[in-house]
Amino acid sequence: MPSVLHLSHHAVAAEAIRFVVSTCTLGSILIASSERGISCILLGDDPAGLLADLMRRFPKARIIGAGADYGNVIAGVVGLVEMPKLRLDLPLDVRGTPFQRRVWQALREIPAGATASYAEIAREIGSPGSVRAVAGACAANPAAVAIPCHRVVRSDGNISGYRWGIERKRALLDREACV
Numbered sequence: 289m290p291s292v293l294h295l296s297h298h299a300v301a302a303e304a305i306r307f308v309v310s311t312c313t314l315g316s317i318l319i320a321s322s323e324r325g326i327s328c329i330l331l332g333d334d335p336a337g338l339l340a341d342l343m344r345r346f347p348k349a350r351i352i353g354a355g356a357d358y359g360n361v362i363a364g365v366v367g368l369v370e371m372p373k374l375r376l377d378l379p380l381d382v383r384g385t386p387f388q389r390r391v392w393q394a395l396r397e398i399p400a401g402a403t404a405s406y407a408e409i410a411r412e413i414g415s416p417g418s419v420r421a422v423a424g425a426c427a428a429n430p431a432a433v434a435i436p437c438h439r440v441v442r443s444d445g446n447i448s449g450y451r452w453g454i455e456r457k458r459a460l461l462d463r464e465a466c467v
Contacts, residue, residue: 305346306354309335310362312369314456317432318342319358319365320351325379329365329431331452345430368433372400372464376434384428387418391425398439400464405443427451433460 305327307320318338320328328345330338343351354361361378368376382392390413397412398404404412406422415421426437432452438460442448450457 303346303349304352305342305349306352306358307339307342308354308358308362309338310366312366314369314452314459317366317369319354319361320346321354321361322381324381326361326365326376326431326434327381327383329434331432331456365434369460370463372433372460380431380434382430382435384425384430387415387421388425388428390415391422392429392435395426395429395435395437395439398436400436402464403439403441403445403461405445406440407443409440423449436460439464 303322305320305322307318307328309316309318311317314331315333316331316335316338318328318330318332318335318341319326320330320342328342330341332338332341339351364376364378367374382389384392391409394409394412406419406426407416410416410418410422413422422440426440427449429435429437429451432438438450438457447454447457447461
């Protein structure tokens, strides 16, 4: 069953955002969710930096450490990182502009093991002149791996920037090549 994607235009004041910081083979991973679904999946080397990023993204929210009942969420997200052929069967609640939401939905259509160029995504969403804006939407992606911006490459097929580091992007693509 495909995951549900709730795309919100803006954050809700004083909402509760639950989070956990864990580890995976790509380093630290922060997973956060609202009542509606996963709001952030952040990758990095510094757990404190990931938490600071979460707090910047949700400045009006109550940030709450997740309890033991969050185990299935952690397992689902870390499983997606480690085995990219899996689908995330958890709902997403990501926030962005209408343009970003269109890009993010197009990214979710790229299957594991495949890539698309920024120009192809721009054409796919009906905005062929917006290649740079597509790259900006990829950089603003709040949900690493669940919204697979790592599958977007330059028109020549070369790997370009990735919000969470080129090495992580390369590792994710290498894993998916084995799918």
